[in-house]
Amino acid sequence: MREAMLYEKTADNCAHCNLCAHGCIIKPGRRGVCGVRENKDGILYSLVYGTVIAEHIDPIEKKPFFHVHPGSKSYSIAAVGCNFNCQFCQNHEISQMPRSTRMIAGEEIQPAEVVASAKKSGSKTIAYTYTEPTVFFELAYETARIAALQGIKNVFVTNGFMTGETLETIKPYLTAANVDLKSFRDEFYQKRCGARLAPVLASLQKMRELGIWVEITTLLIPGLNDSNEELKDIAGFIAGLGKEIPWHVSRFHPQFKMLQTPATPVSSLHRACEIGRQAGLKYVYSGNVPGDEGENTYCSSCGNCLIERYGFQVKKINLTENKCLRCGTELEGIF
Template structure:
């Protein structure tokens, strides 16, 4: 029987010698202390002869998406991204629809089907397609090395790099990658520490800190919350998340994601549309101005309206932008500012 394919390993950033050949990884808040030959909890970083290595200089996909699918609704509507997916994740979410990528190294039935990433070729393809680059589906926070090399090459082509991330990073890691990123969509999966730990196996506080730290560094931030049963599906829990986001910035876009049964939660029920509708109302009552639902509430759930006069400024289908009327970052009718990265 042939050996299971595996990603290639290469030197990693954010490794700190910890004595006796041990290395401490400073990428995520777990800060794994790794003796010789040991893998981190993510299963894609390891200590090899006193050097931290990463298996995330790889991608399982390289295909074109509408930027709205990441989701980004306040970043260049109608543009496209070349999406990449390195292996691994710092979380262990039981509902993960991308578990065949994110749980590489943890699940026996999750083989690696990707290949070593070639940043020059990927940037050249993005340039030929008139697309930006996005890291998604798995956890891009585990691939700072790939991100930085892509960004260095992409800059000359005026190509941006974006992340769809869980935000579970150390301050040092955020500061390292922020200059390379144009925008990041961060998952805030729960309202409190206990629920977040049950769902992900990790603390919530670093995620909330990353939202603010990326924003302070000038990265455009949008937030997503999946309505996972028993975690972030009640009005009280969603209201608490909305209140916290509004305290940071009431104009920060919030995407409410319908729960889809998968992985270890395949028997749970999908989120009813009425529950999503109530969540949108609750978020707006707590001060958030831009709250979105991709599919379950139809076009109205995807549209961007002026926060002052209510005029619909961006109309979206499921797969693409249908109409974009924002001019110089403002409503053309009343002049109200609509924050975002609207221009090419």
């Protein structure tokens, strides 16, 4: 436990949290929406500082990042809690634990220990993932600061519901973020996630302004966010941010409170990818379909296969100094 960052004390010993777009005003003895920030006698504390619920070495492609050190390892950590309550969350056992049980589970570990383990593993990045890094910000910030000093890059896998102040604070140490753009309809965010769309779009724009490398993931759920109209809206928005931004269109599998919803047809993923390409996006990927051609990276100029993948495994890289071997076009990303 540690005093929280990015909050203000208000009247009656309340604490106004400015970490995420919920902007919780937390009374003494109460917690914020995330379930991991608690007001104790007028001081806001992070209950998960120095406590991780998950710690793994993953392929960077699993996050997914396809344009950040392809084929490398990413030391991945998470704490319990989330500021969303998505009905389709695949990690709901840990993301929703503080809400459903008020438990703060995990093993004690300090930021320097995380960095030491990442360095020993040969990982080029530390990923703050599995739940929502915004809500374990103090742990992520201090770990990222130490990691950056030792030449290890830091990446967020996030719902994007943080404030601009949060992004400005982490920016010196954050290399890249994969943001879940779950829908382009506010109704979806309110009903399915307990959140709002506008702050996510604002965060994506802010990340671009700050120079953070961005990749975007949309989990395609049959009948909810997979219409041609909505996919065109998402693709158009991404193209407006930058046509070089990778868009990962991932296959939904029944999870959590949506066990009766069928898995996404692969044909829907291909349709979404084509819509992305028609919008001018250079790199559109189909996810959760191992062996699909949509996993590969192709040159935006000549169509040559630059990175061949199978699932999370990189099978072949056809690049020289991040340039296409056939035509010399540079592949955008972090290498």
